[in-house]
Amino acid sequence: MRKLRKYVVRKAFKDYLPERNDFEIVDEVIPALNDGEFLVKAEYISVDPYMRSFADGRDVPYDQFGFQVGKVVDSRNSHYPADIHVVSHSGWRDFSVLTAEPDPMFNVTPYRPHTGSLPISLAIGALGMPGITAYLGLTEICDPKENETVCVTSAGGAVGSLVGQIAKLKGCTVIGFAGSDHKVNMLLNELGFDYAFNYKTTNVKEALNSTGNIDCYFDNVGGELAKIILGNMKEHGRVAICGSISTYGKKSRRKALKAPVSVKMEAFSFTQWDITKQQAAVSQLRDWLESGAIKAKETITNGFEELPDTLLAMLKGENVGKAVVKV
Numbered sequence: 001m002r003k004l005r006k007y008v009v010r011k012a013f014k015d016y017l018p019e020r021n022d023f024e025i026v027d028e029v030i031p032a033l034n035d036g037e038f039l040v041k042a043e044y045i046s047v048d049p050y051m052r053s054f055a056d057g058r059d060v061p062y063d064q065f066g067f068q069v070g071k072v073v074d075s076r077n078s079h080y081p082a083d084i085h086v087v088s089h090s091g092w093r094d095f096s097v098l099t100a101e102p103d104p105m106f107n108v109t110p111y112r113p114h115t116g117s118l119p120i121s122l123a124i125g126a127l128g129m130p131g132i133t134a135y136l137g138l139t140e141i142c143d144p145k146e147n148e149t150v151c152v153t154s155a156g157g158a159v160g161s162l163v164g165q166i167a168k169l170k171g172c173t174v175i176g177f178a179g180s181d182h183k184v185n186m187l188l189n190e191l192g193f194d195y196a197f198n199y200k201t202t203n204v205k206e207a208l209n210s211t212g213n214i215d216c217y218f219d220n221v222g223g224e225l226a227k228i229i230l231g232n233m234k235e236h237g238r239v240a241i242c243g244s245i246s247t248y249g250k251k252s253r254r255k256a257l258k259a260p261v262s263v264k265m266e267a268f269s270f271t272q273w274d275i276t277k278q279q280a281a282v283s284q285l286r287d288w289l290e291s292g293a294i295k296a297k298e299t300i301t302n303g304f305e306e307l308p309d310t311l312l313a314m315l316k317g318e319n320v321g322k323a324v325v326k327v
């Protein structure tokens, strides 16, 4: 009898940082496949901020949700034959029995990734949900023009590091805020940002006085940092509200943030764009990555057992670029 392992969230997270014991590994028998089903062995599993934000208000226990990319190892579905890679939202589990139907909770249909010659892990990173979020959030909501100034927070992370690089390709001046000197150095010396600051050790207001005001703000963090940045927007600026990680797990979530000048401010989920648009985003990102125009940074941790600690590390800011676990 073959078994799979999956993570169940047993206890509701009490604080911003979950506790290791909130998670439990559970074994399950892998059933024989029915017609239309296929069995996927996970290769890379994602840890993301929405695992924290979407946990609030959810009844426990629940299976930990999330993206993964793996290989089909057995199949009774001709559209998903053995040996192909598949991206699915089947969560933190080493094997998944899937069908062509979307998962009931997040409505993601299993699909074949388009990573070309690039590493398959990027299917859940720069060529997956975070990449699509960065590209469409920036181009569709901020719509930055040449010579404009773009600011992004959590700039050393999965979404933010791409946002800044795409803005540079659009001919913008780019400002990034990140939580460590290591990330700041990477943004300046490796990813081509014009300005980068450690928001934990810098006076943000003074930093922005030195850079000049902002046309486009891509907000990944919310809270105090977003408030200060919004105070430094130019008239007719555009703000893409992507996430507010500084408020996740807090009693009072995102407070209404306002700018003192007239700006367009829009909260978005990458899911609001149709699949054609998402695929076009991936195709553009892949071209840029293959040509070396942009870089995809990743922090890869080894071992299924490391998933909870890897989530904690990401929430604490220890990841550079996309945090994933290789299983």
Ligand SMILES: NC(=O)C1=CN([C@@H]2O[C@H](COP(=O)(O)OP(=O)(O)OC[C@H]3O[C@@H](n4cnc5c(N)ncnc54)[C@H](OP(=O)(O)O)[C@@H]3O)[C@@H](O)[C@H]2O)C=CC1
Binding pocket: 048, 049, 050, 053, 129, 130, 133, 154, 155, 156, 157, 158, 159, 160, 177, 178, 179, 180, 183, 220, 221, 225, 241, 242, 243, 244, 245, 246, 247, 268, 269, 270, 271, 314, 315, 316, 317, 318, 319, 321, 322, 323
């Ligand atoms: N709207 C959408 O469709 C989507 C939204 N998101 C959102 O985008 C944001 C970035 O996600 P993603 O790129 O995957 O994650 P990251 O790779 O950026 O990792 C999260 C980072 O958040 C930063 N962080 C943690 N706590 C704080 C804090 N109190 N203040 C400021 N920064 C903090 C840390 O970086 P540091 O060292 O800089 O502190 C950490 O590395 C999140 O808010 C997420 O919820 C993501 C995907 C889709």
Ligand SMILES: CCCCCC(=O)/C=C/[C@@H]1[C@@H](C/C=C\CCCC(=O)O)[C@@H](O)C[C@H]1O
Binding pocket: 049, 050, 053, 054, 089, 106, 108, 129, 241, 242, 243, 244, 254, 267, 268, 269, 270, 271
């Ligand atoms: C397959 C589903 C993956 C979900 C990833 C995702 O979209 C996460 C996004 C949320 C985001 C929700 C969308 C709109 C922004 C609203 C801004 C706000 O008020 O905080 C945000 O709620 C936090 C991310 O985790």
